[in-house]
Amino acid sequence: MCLMIPIPNTELVTDTDSEATLISYHQGICKAAKLNHTGYRVWQLIDGKRTIREIASLIITSCGSIPDLNAESVHEDVNGFIIVLAKEGFVRLESHITKEYQQDDQKH
Secondary structure, eight states, rough: OOOEEEOTTTTEEEHHHHHHHEEEEEEEEEEEEEEHHHHHHHHHHHOSSSHHHHHHHHHHHHHHTTTOHHHHHHHHHHHHHHHHHTTSEEEEEEEEEHHHHHHHHHHO
16 A cells, blocks of 8 residues: 655744644745644654554544544545645655555565
8 A cells, every 4th residue: 555654844944832833935935834733733743754644543542532533534634634734845745655565566
């Protein structure tokens, strides 16, 4: 299976408190994003090693006591949020091929 790993932009300035402001300045263009608590938590989990699916799973685990939590909806929301971060230049996305996919690919 091919999964995407978000990697933070190394040129970012972050103002961190319970809500974060991300500021990107690249080629004369300044972009800013104010994150709410959940967005900030997702941002904290973006380490360049975890896949989007792993980040979403950690968010779900941390919200385990919320009744009627729809895990698929959380996965979709986290995926969408990270894609927006990528489009705005706050992260870049890299493909990660799992071992299962590599083994299956070698059989063909």
